[in-house]
Amino acid sequence: MRLVVVGAAGRMGRMLLRAIHDAPGCTLSAAVERPGSPHLGQDSGLLAGLPANGIPVTDDAAAAFAAADGVLDFTTPDATIAFAALAARTRIAHIVGTTGLEPSHLARLAEAARDTAIVRSGNMSLGVNLLAALVRKVAATLGTDWDIEIVEMHHRMKVDAPSGTAVLLGEAAAAGREVDLAQERVAVRDGQTGARVPGTIGFATLRGGTVVGEHKVIFAGAGERLELAHLAEDRGLFAQGAVKAALWGRGRAPGLYSMADVLGLDSL
Numbered sequence: 001m002r003l004v005v006v007g008a009a010g011r012m013g014r015m016l017l018r019a020i021h022d023a024p025g026c027t028l029s030a031a032v033e034r035p036g037s038p039h040l041g042q043d044s045g046l047l048a049g050l051p052a053n054g055i056p057v058t059d060d061a062a063a064a065f066a067a068a069d070g071v072l073d074f075t076t077p078d079a080t081i082a083f084a085a086l087a088a089r090t091r092i093a094h095i096v097g098t099t100g101l102e103p104s105h106l107a108r109l110a111e112a113a114r115d116t117a118i119v120r121s122g123n124m125s126l127g128v129n130l131l132a133a134l135v136r137k138v139a140a141t142l143g144t145d146w147d148i149e150i151v152e153m154h155h156r157m158k159v160d161a162p163s164g165t166a167v168l169l170g171e172a173a174a175a176g177r178e179v180d181l182a183q184e185r186v187a188v189r190d191g192q193t194g195a196r197v198p199g200t201i202g203f204a205t206l207r208g209g210t211v212v213g214e215h216k217v218i219f220a221g222a223g224e225r226l227e228l229a230h231l232a233e234d235r236g237l238f239a240q241g242a243v244k245a246a247l248w249g250r251g252r253a254p255g256l257y258s259m260a261d262v263l264g265l266d267s268l
């Protein structure tokens with residue numbers, strides 16, 4: 001499968017270049033960065049700490065997509081919707097790891113998914129997607145007298161909050177309770193907040209150092225507490241998940257898919 005990496009010089013972009021290099025059945029067809037990037041023209045193998053591969057970083061996404069079967073995209077919300085339109089036009093699978101998407105971005109992705117297969121997930125790891133299935137079950141089992149709080153910590157360079165994973169876990173909890181997360185979510189507390197509103201799902205965000213990604217879902221009841229957690233130790237696992245999603249998405253009918261679809265976790 002011929003894969004393009006967009007945002008190739010980023011933290012995840014470099015991981016994706018390595019994951020493609022190590023994945024049987026995949027080849028890198030292009031490495032794309034934004035116009036004006038200082039990385040344009042650099043050998044993408046060397047950029048990723050691999051041997052030179054003769055594929056220079058380019059800003060010509062249209063040409064890159066025209067010669068590929070899929071695109072791996074861990075960039076920014078605005079870049080992702082532009083890439084989604086291009087992937088839809090060229091009918092190649094679009095794997096979206098970008099987080100921080102607003103409802104307007106999600107609507108544009110849904111539009112693009114009418115013409116091509118898009119796999120989007122706030123976290124491409126097996127562990128987090130399994131955790132989400134567990135959270136849904138626990139939330140469905142426990143009543144709203146158990147408060148749900150989601151705590152996450154990431155490196156100091158992360159630009160969005162709560163993390164995509166925290167939102168994914170919040171959506172799993174809301175699905176378990178059969179409520180809409182948008183109605184129940186409390187992402188900021190400061191000052192005289194008043195007592196906790198029953199049924200709400202709270203988020204707390206920590207940023208610092210080089211933490212790859214840590215998430216904890218707390219079910220706090222009267223006199224007891226249940227905590228489910230995931231610790232990511234290496235962002236290579238997100239890249240490997242993205243490559244797995246691309247192989248799964250190749251030739252798939254147009255539509256918006258999740259990592260739970262890729263990993264077959266929906267029946268849990």
Ligand SMILES: NC(=O)C1=CN([C@@H]2O[C@H](COP(=O)(O)OP(=O)(O)OC[C@H]3O[C@@H](n4cnc5c(N)ncnc54)[C@H](OP(=O)(O)O)[C@@H]3O)[C@@H](O)[C@H]2O)C=CC1
Binds near residue numbers: 074076096121164238
């Ligand atoms: N779903 C998952 O499993 C995971 C998701 N993520 C998410 O992936 C995203 C990226 O994270 P990370 O790699 O740490 O961030 P980085 O900032 O390191 O990388 C993003 C890259 O995208 C580039 N970029 C921005 N706009 C464009 C554009 N229009 N065309 C081409 N390239 C562009 C940036 O270039 P420049 O710096 O020059 O602007 C940068 O190189 C975030 O949303 C993060 O939350 C991260 C890890 C796992």
Ligand SMILES: O=C(O)C1=N[C@H](C(=O)O)C[C@H](O)C1
Binds near residue numbers: 099122162164212214
């Ligand atoms: O920005 C990151 O680094 C990560 N982002 C994703 C998120 O927002 O949840 C996934 C992972 O935790 C790392």
